[in-house]
Amino acid sequence: MLEIKKLQKSFNLDRDNILVVFDEFNLKIKANTTTAIIGPNGCGKTTLLNLISGNEKADNGNIILNGIDITNEAEEKRATRISRVHQDPSKSVSLNLTVLENLALADKKGENFTLNKLIRKQKKDRYIEILKSFNIGLENKINEKVKFLSGGQRQSLSLIMACMKNPKLLLLDEHTAALDPKASALVLEKTRDLIQKNKITTLMVSHNIRDALRYSDRIIMLDSGRIIIDRPSLNIKESEIFDIYKENLKERFVS
Template identity: 40%
Template sequence: MLEIKGVSKTFNPGTINEKRALNGIDLTLNDGDFVTVIGGNGAGKSTLLNMITGVYPVDCGTIIIDGMDVTKLPEHKRAKYLGRVFQDPMTGTAADMEIAENLAIAARRGKRRTLLPGVTHKEKNEFRELLKKLDLGLEDRLTSKVGLLSGGQRQAITLLMATLQHPKLLLLDEHTAALDPATASKVLNLTEELVSDGHITTIMITHNMKDAIRLGNRLIMMNNGEIIYDIQGEEKKNLHVSDLLELFSKASNGEFANDRMMLS
C-alpha cells in the first residue's frame, strides 16, 4: 500500500541550524496495516508524515502509494489518496464554515470542484447519520460553524472527514495529544472503529506508549531520523511499556525516555 525507499530530508542545509530530520528511511506497509509510531521529539515522526503528504519535497528517495509514484506530486494532488488528522484540532477543519460544508468538502477530496451545489440534501441526511454515531450531539448542528465547537468535537469531525472518502492511507499525527484524557480516549475509540470498519491502512504517531502497544498490528520506533525498531504481530502483542523504555534508553544512551514518556 505504501512504499518508502531511501527517503532523506535535511532542513536548513549548510546553515548553523542544519537538521537532518530523516536519514534514508525505508518502510513498506501492507494493505490493512495499522502502524503506531513512537519516538522522542525531533526523531522525525512528523517529518515522515509530511514527506508522505507532500508538505515539503524530499531530498532524495521515492514514495509510492498503491503502486503510484507520488514523490513529485504536489500536496493537493496526493490528498486524493490520503486522509489526515493533525495534532492541532484547529488545523483539520475550516472554522468559518458549517459542519455540513466541512464534511462536504472532504466528501469531494480528489474530485473536480464544479458549479454544482456544495452540499446536497442527500448528503446532509447521510452526514446526520454519521454524526449520530459519534454521539456528540452534533447531528442537530449541521449548520453550526465548526469554529464554535470544542477541540474534541473538531478532532472527531476531522477523523470523519479523513475517512469519508475511503483513503488509501490514513495519517494521524498525535491527533489526541491536545485533548483532555476523557476526550482523547473517546477520539481514540472512534479512530479504532473507523479504521477497522473501513479496513484502512493507517499510520498513527503517538506519545502514549500504552496506546502504541494496544492499537494496531505493527509498531515502529524512530530516533534521529531513522527507524530503529520495527515489530509486528504476536511479538508486538506481548510488548510491555517497560520493554519500550529499555529500548528507548539503549537507542539514545538514556536521553530518550523523557518525563513525557514516563507519565503517559
C-alpha cells in the same frame, strides 16, 4: 501498500548547522494495518508524515503508494488518496463554516464543484447518520459553525471528514494530543472503529506509548531518523519499549 526507499531529508542546507533527519531511510507498510510511530521530539515522526503527504519534498529516495511512485507529486494530488488529521483540531476543519458545510467539502474532495452546488439535500440524511455513529451529539449541531464546537467534537469531525472518501492511507499526527483524557479516549475508540470498518491503512504518530500499543498492529520507534524498534504491538510491552530506548540512548552517548 506503502514503500519508502532510501529516503533522504535534511534542513538548513544553506547554513553551517545542517540538520540531517533521514539518510537512506527504508520502510514498508502492509495494507489494512495500523502502524504507530513513536519516539522523542525531533526524531523525525512528523517530518516522515510531511514527506509522505507531500507537505515536505524529499531530497532523494522514493515514496511508493500502491505501486505508484508519488515522490514528486504535488500535495494536492496526493490528497485525493492520502488523508491527514493534525494535532490541532482547527487545522483539519473550516472554523467559520457549519458542520454540514465542512462535511460537504470533504465529500467533494478531489472533485470540481461550485459553492452554490456544494450541499446536496439528498446527502444531508447520510451526513446525519455518520455523525450519529459517533454518539456525541454532533448530529444536533449540523447547522452550527465549527468554531463553536469543543476540541473533541472538532477532532471527531476532522476524523469523519478524513475518512469520508475512503483514502488509501490515513495519517494521524498526534491527533488526540490536544484533547483532555476523556475526549482523547473517545476519539481513539472512534478512530479504531472507522479504520476497521473502512479497512484504511493508517500511520499514527503518538507520544503516548500506552495508546500506541493499544490502538495499533505494529510499533515503530524512531531515534534520529533511524528505526530502533519495529515489533508487532501484541509482542511488546510498554516497559520493554522504555528499556530498549534507554539502552539505545546510553550506547549513543557513551560512544
